[in-house]
Amino acid sequence: MKRLLVPLAAASLGATALALPAAAEPGWISDPLAPKPADAYSNAQFWLDANGAALKKATQYRIDAKDVPKLVRPQTQAGDGKPGGVAPTGTTPPSAKSKNVNLPKTIGKVFFLDRAGQPRWCSATSIQSRHRNLVATAGHCVYEHGKDVFRKWVFVPGYYQGKAPFGVYVGAYAFTAYDLDTYDDYDGDFAFVAVHNGFRLAGLKKVTKAEFDKWAGDKWVQPRPITAEEYGKCLLNLGDCYSEGEDKPADRVGPDYPGAVLEREEVGAQAYKDAKTGKGSGYKFGKPETVPATKAEYDAYKGPGDKSDDKRGNYSITRYYVQKWVKPGTTRKYYMAEYMIGIVKDAGRLGDVVGGQGIAWNQPMNQRVIAFGYPSAPHPDGDRPFSGLTPKWCTGKTGTKTYQINTFRVETHQVLKCSMTPGADGGPWLVRYDNNKRTGYVNGVTSLFVDEDGNDRVDHITSAYFDGEVADVYAKANLAETKKIVGPNGELLPG
Template identity: 75%
Template sequence: MKRLLIPLAAASLSAAALTLPANAAPSWVTDPLAPKPSEAYSNAYFWLDANGAALRKATQYHWDAKQISKIVATGAKAPDDGKPGMTAPTSAPAASKSGNVNLPKTIGKVFFLDHAGNYRWCSATSIQSRHRNLVATAGHCVYENGKDVFSKWVFVPGYYQGRAPWGVFAGAYAFTTYDLDTYDDYDGDFAFVAVHNGFTLPGEKQVTKREFQEWAGDKWIKPREIDAKDFAKCVLNLGECWSEGEDKPADLVGPEYPGAVLEKVEVDDKAYQDAKTGRGQGFKFGEPVTENVTKDQSDAYKGLGKKGTDAVGNYTITHYYTQKWVKPGTSRKYYMAEYIIGIAKDMGPLGDAVGGQGVAWNQPMGQKVTAFGYPGDPHPDGDKPYTGVTPKWCSGKTGTKTYQVNTFKVETHQVLKCSMTGGADGGPWLLKYDNNKRTGYVNGVTSMFHDQDGNGRVDFISSAYFDGETADVYNKANYAETGKIVGPNGEMLK
């Protein structure tokens, strides 16, 4: 799966731009997620099916509490890696407000299956790109242990409790650093993912068998129960119909028979009295039931009950019941096939649906950022203040020096004082965040969580420092082309 060359825009990078010096290690790699529309449709449908049941089943990509370590200051300032750079954000439609921070419409969750088949999610954001189709998240939310990519990877902006308000965007290609991909080096723990157009599944439609056979999207056969007369017509007209079971009357058995059920049977007055005294068949079933009726109803009644009048002259019918134990009978059931197709709706490119944040690199440290994410893990001491259902944020200045975490080969992480826990990983750190426009510049994504004072609570989060290598990876991802996966009629494109 590694080192896949993807289609780039015709006016994108020249051959010279893709040429590396002799013996130079590449700074970026790309891997396929689901390049073909059919694969992307399958991945998105996996999460949308049954009203988003799989989305609700997913849990945050867990960090083991034992891996929440302290960070060690290196004493170094931001790496000297070229001139600072930025790409401006794109505008987005109005988003909801929460507290004193307006939530950006670009944030959401990425969903995927890990190697054990567990349903997982991380945080992420839409970012500005040439084709309005890029997602930024943590590298470990795309690559498992820095190796192969996760399966069924999708982005759901604005996710909330199993709902995908702007559709599901299936990943097509993933881009990350060579060091993360090759050495699991968390100094490069970020990824940019090019996604196909989003789509939703708003409904279904019954069609003819021929339309069903020609349909390229989701489809299924729904059995509809019919009676014997309609079944005979269906067979005569060579329709797709079938029957199940057989007609079999109930058998009289004793109460000790396995599966026997008790039934009540209406009888006349004499049979009831015989059962009451132990003569005849069966035993009485409760006391007689008397109902008041009109004279016309009494005159018309031909049943087993006893007609009469009460003390004040009202007409009555008294019913008598005995009981019997039976082995239940069965009846043949008849079915006809209904051909159903799922109607998908194209939601357009990601950037058109929710906008995209800007991207910044080689920026001075010690600047204010606002970090967003969906924290869900408990703290190391077991306290669980977050549910992972709604996005949270932290705001403050990043550290003025870089930090290292030896167990993850980290040497130059930037840090932010913040108590968000696992599940927030992959969420954006937005520099120059405009609370009115709800836009800023992604200058990091949450990579790791730290308990710096040792009290069993996360108090710092860290991110890879976005440097010239980040700009290089972003530049390559910026040219990845994707498109629709469903047509104007809801059909799956090939």
């Protein structure tokens, strides 16, 4: 993947806003996702088209692993400097105190296409940033095997049962640890993605051909069926109409002809009497049909059947049918071209709409956290308690030590006792969570799922330990500027 220079804000952050530990050399990498508005528009449209069909079709992303990972070799130390952090921002008014967990508006799903072109999703959260445009998730939910980024990457905050209540936010630039990108090292299994302004569909509109040609957003030609007479008038007026196919009568064939269909043909009483019983053209088709008729129907009928008048005002018609096997004909069809445009609406910056969680690094172990996510995959034993349609959570204290996990080159992952399954990966671990304000500090994102007691059930989840390297990557992502995708009239903006 070719590296891209990301447009960064010129002013530097003050020490009060973000104090970073010293680092010997950069440990971060940046990759483009869809920095151009036209590409971002296309990505959002892909997921929103047909009433969000692709969103509903997506399944949780699962890391390729033959066995469920095991925790090994607990470490005694974690961190590489002084504790630090950035405070959250929120858009949700404080709620009344509750013993239940109040879900934050910031959490949602990220959607993308994997290398096979299949729609997938992970969990994520909006996170506080300078330009109110940053998403935090697992690195493996942005980078495929630590290499190239996934295609059509978007974030849907507040995702609930197939709906995108706050719009779709298209990824512009991705930031992660150098070791994840280069070595697929899951000690760096985290990522920050700068997203464009949100995008919502606001209906469609029929326009003239001239307006259609000028429109820079989503547009299409919609055919409307018309009659042959309307088509003729359209041609005289030089309208936008066209025809397809040709008028071709049906051909009489035998009943064994490939594609032959059975029709009935009305005949007279004598022809019906002479017809044979069986299968084939000219053979009897059912029994004669005698039906009551009105005086008008009686007078209007000119067919070969028999009419009956009992002179007391009672009329009936008897009809006789034989079989007619035909190869169906075709009919020329006529259409008027209608020019349609899709109206979309700018939903604003992510942080202005749903707020952003804070972030903390070099925090002590054994802290109480609450982890959110959208679990969906079954446990190793096949039981599937989660649907992935609604967010779930686990709460408790992280382990007193970090752990090594050989399968994914992990040396220092923090762990939490939790039974959420894949689909929750990328979801935030929040310390100091204020249940009334629904905000806290992201101190991890779900990375791996562990069956520690060997009973074929996930019982622990892990996260990269957020240290100075995470803070360094965050600092770079924090400066990334993104754009509006659409203008005030729903048009695609240039750039």
